[in-house]
Amino acid sequence: MRTYELIIIGAGPAGLTGGIYAARKKIDFIILTEDIGGMTNYSWDIENYLGYQFITGPELVEKFKEHIKEFNVDIREGRKVIKVLKDSINFKILTNSETYLTKTVIIATGRRAKKLNVKGENEFRNRGITYCATCDAPLFKDKIVAVVGGGNAGLDAVLQLSRIADKIYLIEVKSELTGDKFVVEKVKGIKKVEIFVNSKIMEIYGDKFVSGVKVRRNGEIIDIKVDGIFVEIGSIPNSEIIDFVEKNEYGEIIVDCKNRTSYSGIFAAGDVTNVFAKQIIVACGEGAKASISSFEYLKYL
């Protein structure tokens, strides 16, 4: 079986930037991924990727794809990595199809949305409950919706929905909205948005589709009729594919400032790690560093 110098797992901003650096250094590598772009596909308006004043997530992903194509990077899409294992001096990567051998690995698998864990959540998933405003906002034209979560992701969902839905309840468990001030003010200025702080979803109910939620607000239970619920309460790192590197209490892979994990030859970058800021441009920088680190490491093999 062929042994690669490097396998990058994931093709979001971190994995793709890592890939560009690896290609430029002529490292013998491939990228294994389920899709290209990762969570960026689900971002609506991106204003903080230096170089683009205003771009949607899917548009930015298109730019990434064009860019990576230029380097003839071997991206194997539709590969779900099951496990990364040690294999004598190399690493073995099991996927839903083939198995691969490699000298170094960059884990850039990103994160997935956190769930509410309340009654009705699983039952109504995709029948009124969604974890992706960019994907599903357009389905709620002239409807009444609830957005759960007052951080940047929740605010972003509200902004998207404000152009589509009739009425939006923004439900936040803390005593104030926690997103960027600029966006908080923007959201507060929208008439059809009603903000409930100190509020927690207790139950989701309906018939075939969601028809309402029960919310505990300052100790009191309120019933709100809604047609849809956008859950935007954060995310979980996709780090289960590896067991032999150190992780923090949140399951994030711990990396040093050179994107090295606790295990030699295994690097990690972007939102799957304990990196301080979960941001596209930061993930890009981290991916570049991980790639250069793996090159440094390969030099001494």
Next chain:
Amino acid sequence: MRTYELIIIGAGPAGLTGGIYAARKKIDFIILTEDIGGMTNYSWDIENYLGYQFITGPELVEKFKEHIKEFNVDIREGRKVIKVLKDSINFKILTNSETYLTKTVIIATGRRAKKLNVKGENEFRNRGITYCATCDAPLFKDKIVAVVGGGNAGLDAVLQLSRIADKIYLIEVKSELTGDKFVVEKVKGIKKVEIFVNSKIMEIYGDKFVSGVKVRRNGEIIDIKVDGIFVEIGSIPNSEIIDFVEKNEYGEIIVDCKNRTSYSGIFAAGDVTNVFAKQIIVACGEGAKASISSFEYLKYL
């Protein structure tokens, strides 16, 4: 005198990305800088800034300028910062014109390349002479190049070029290569690399582009035909403006993974710091992190 919440010094990739994040968080801040773009202005062709397949340094800087304009960031150009001083609980920044007060500072002043200081060097800058192998090596496919400097940076440039260029002269002023032994041996094992020690570039010549160099070797002048020259004799961080933060032996400002320096309220990002990779996309990510860090800090003031 008005006290800002934040002053960013420098408007290269790190300073500008920091600025965008600060603007989105409605931090009361300005950017003090001599020019916009920093060293990016001197990059020839950039192929590794995710989202742009192929762009010149100055073109990318134009994109940066358009972007930052969108946020109405107050950038004071033509300001050479002389010194950052402590001022009771705040910081005082002396420039070539005004003096400013601020609660936090992000130092993003970048670096400057060490120059050879020989005839022809300024004339052929970006026309065959480059100070960044990672940026420009791929442009010399099947060409003849000289790398100046036998330290790790020079050796790294040779390794990168060995997969790309046709022939590489490695020119070192000392009697032996000074980089890591392992890498020195690796470089010595590459057939297309010819090593000249005790050798010093005396002159660079050409027409529109570099066509050769004159080298003094053991007292004798040799003429070598080359298409490109990679000057890898080091660079210097622009860190002289501050005295009260920890720096490493190279004069780089030491930051942690959150871009905090040893002094509370002073942050730093990009090439002026000890960050592992001196790359545009990395500097952007670092600038974003520094900005978010300063915001975290300001919250508790």
